[in-house]
Each structure stands twice: as structure tokens, then as C-alpha cells.
Amino acid sequence: MMNIFSPNTLHSTLAMWYTSRATGVVSLVLMSLVVIIGLMVNRQGRLPGMPGFVVLGLHRYLSLLSITFLAVHIATAVLDSFVNISVAASVIPFVSAYEPLWLGLGTVAFDLMIAIIITSLLRAHLGRLTWKAVHWLAYASWPLAVVHSVYSSKDMQRGALLGVALACIAAVLIAMVWRFARALAEIPRARRVPELMADPDLLARAGHR
Amino acid sequence: MSHRKQKTSSPEARNRGKKRLRVVAVSATAASLIAAGGIALELPGAHATTSQSSSSSSGSTGTSSGTSGSTGSSGASSSSGASSSSGGGGGTGSAQSSSGLQSPGSAPASSSGGGQVTTGGS
Numbered sequence: 001m002m003n004i005f006s007p008n009t010l011h012s013t014l015a016m017w018y019t020s021r022a023t024g025v026v027s028l029v030l031m032s033l034v035v036i037i038g039l040m041v042n043r044q045g046r047l048p049g050m051p052g053f054v055v056l057g058l059h060r061y062l063s064l065l066s067i068t069f070l071a072v073h074i075a076t077a078v079l080d081s082f083v084n085i086s087v088a089a090s091v092i093p094f095v096s097a098y099e100p101l102w103l104g105l106g107t108v109a110f111d112l113m114i115a116i117i118i119t120s121l122l123r124a125h126l127g128r129l130t131w132k133a134v135h136w137l138a139y140a141s142w143p144l145a146v147v148h149s150v151y152s153s154k155d156m157q158r159g160a161l162l163g164v165a166l167a168c169i170a171a172v173l174i175a176m177v178w179r180f181a182r183a184l185a186e187i188p189r190a191r192r193v194p195e196l197m198a199d200p201d202l203l204a205r206a207g208h209r
Numbered sequence: 210m211s212h213r214k215q216k217t218s219s220p221e222a223r224n225r226g227k228k229r230l231r232v233v234a235v236s237a238t239a240a241s242l243i244a245a246g247g248i249a250l251e252l253p254g255a256h257a258t259t260s261q262s263s264s265s266s267s268g269s270t271g272t273s274s275g276t277s278g279s280t281g282s283s284g285a286s287s288s289s290g291a292s293s294s295s296g297g298g299g300g301t302g303s304a305q306s307s308s309g310l311q312s313p314g315s316a317p318a319s320s321s322g323g324g325q326v327t328t329g330g331s
Contacts, residue, residue: 019249021248022246022249029241029244050226051222058230065241160251161248
């Protein structure tokens with residue numbers, strides 16, 4: 001049954017290819033969890049029943065776990081001889097010979113994640129606004145990763161993995177709606193429209209204070 | 210504006226929180242690893258069969274690999290050449306064509322098993 005990992009068969013050459021695909025799926029799920037936690041954390045940095053530092057720790061840990069799986073995903077894709085993906089294509093978008101568009105979107109998502117992580121590690125040395133501006137890139141990185149996942153491989157276009165992709169999308173959308181509903185609720189109803197008309201960024205700021 | 214409550218958690222509460230975080234972290238790591246392994250084994254083509262060209266069962270093998278491999282254009286079938294040389298015949302050949310599993314980048318190492326049919330692809 002597990003012949004793809006058996007050294008006695010030709011399928012052993014496929015192990016990296018399968019590892020790459022599987023770790024990509026897991027990385028997407030973890031990334032979705034990170035985005036959901038990031039969206040659900042309220043002003044005090046808390047989730048119901050969890051202290052702020054636990055939520056923050058969970059957010060960071062899942063981010064690192066996601067990046068670890070992403071690193072394995074990329075490394076195995078590059079090392080694998082099954083398709084030709086160069087090292088350069090793993091960091092430079094749209095230069096891959098294999099599925100240049102869909103892989104390129106994944107590369108952009110990866111680069112954005114790297115930027116988010118580096119600025120988070122250097123947060124103490126950066127201004128809060130700078131850090132936050134870069135951190136908002138997560139909202140661009142995640143959909144790019146989803147599109148990459150779905151279109152660069154047919155794995156997630158059918159069957160159970162399609163369900164996984166749809167569940168990730170639905171969960172993030174629900175968290176997003178919840179977040180904006182909370183942000184709206186924090187503005188008194190009578191002042192809501194005038195304030196939003198006067199300052200369109202109020203909603204975003206209210207949600208991310 | 211919001212009224213932030215400055216809560217100072219007790220050391221016991223912090224320890225409880227840290228312990229909970231550790232448990233969640235370990236569980237998430239274990240679950241991720243198990244999920245990755247499970248997905249790798251359940252991916253289309255992971256249970257692809259390997260057939261020898263001399264065996265008479267190559268036709269049925271081709272059929273099954275066609276079914277499993279039909280999920281991937283991005284993946285690659287390692288040995289379309291092998292299938293043609295295997296004499297495994299029409300079954301294998303038709304499976305290859307229906308699966309569309311062609312490696313656009315590089316041909317996989319198929320020299321060791323010219324008569325083997327590999328399905329992969331994503």
C-alpha cells in the first residue's frame with residue numbers, strides 16, 4: 001500500500017512530490033487558522049476563555065508551524081525531480097517553468113509571509129504603524145495561497161481536499177464577518193453613519209486597535 | 210473608546226495558561242504531522258500500483274492508475290515512455306492519456322524500471 005515511500009520501487013522518487021503536496025495542504029489549513037485567530041482576537045488580544053498571552057502565543061506558534069510546513073512544501077517541491085521548479089522560482093514569482101501563474105501566486109504569498117514574519121520579529125524596532133501595515137499583508141497573502149493551492153494542483157479541486165479548501169474559505173469569511181460586526185457594534189448606532197461618512201478608515205481602525 | 214481593563218493575572222493563572230498553550234501547541238503539531246502523512250497516503254496516485262511489463266495484469270493496472278491519476282494535470286506520470294515500451298498495452302496507454310499526467314518540467318527517473326507504470330500527479 002505505501003509503495004510511494006518504498007525504496008524498492010520506482011515510486012520512491014515520488015515521495016518528495018507527495019510530501020510537497022501534503023505539506024502544502026496542511027500549511028494552508030494552518031495558515032487559515034492563523035488568519036482566523038488574528039481576525040477573532042479582540043482589542044484586548046483575547047479569545048473567549050483564553051488569556052491574551054495564550055492567544056498571542058497560539059497565533060505565533062501556529063504561524064511558525066505553518067511556515068515550517070511551508071518550508072518543507074517548497075523544499076520538497078524544489079528538490080523533487082518530478083517537476084522542474086527551480087530555487088529561484090520559490091522566491092521570485094512567475095519564473096517557474098511549471099505552472100508559472102499559479103506557482104507565482106504561491107510565491108507572492110510566501111514572500112508576503114516572509115515579510116510579515118521578519119517585521120514581526122523586528123517589531124520592537126519598528127513603529128507600530130509600520131508593523132501593522134505589513135501585517136495587513138496577511139489578508140493578501142492568504143487568498144493568494146488559497147488560489148495557488150486550488151489551481152496549481154488538481155488535488156484540491158475535487159474530493160475531500162476540495163472540502164478542506166472550502167472549509168478554510170468559509171471559516172475565514174465567517175471570522176471576517178464576525179470581526180467587522182464587532183467593529184461596527186463598537187460604534188454607537190446613532191453616530192455610525194456620520195462617523196463612517198466622515199472617516200472611511202474608522203471601521204478598519206476600530207477593528208484593529 | 211474602549212475601556213481596557215488592566216488585568217494582572219496571578220502566577221498560577223499564567224502557569225495554567227502556559228501549560229494550556231503547550232498542550233495546544235503539541236496537539237497542533239502532532240495533528241499536523243498526522244494529517245500530512247494521511248493526506249500524502251490518500252492523495253490520488255499514492256496507492257498507484259506498480260506492474261511489471263511482463264505481467265499479464267498490466268491492463269488492469271493501467272485502468273486503475275488511470276482512475277487514480279485522473280486527478281492531476283499538475284502532477285506527472287513518471288513513465289509514459291515506460292508504458293509504451295512495456296507492452297502493457299492499451300490499458301496502460303489509455304490510462305496515461307486519460308489521466309493527462311505529464312510532467313511538464315522534467316522526466317522522472319524511470320530508467321530503473323522501464324516496464325513500470327507509475328501514476329502520480331496532483
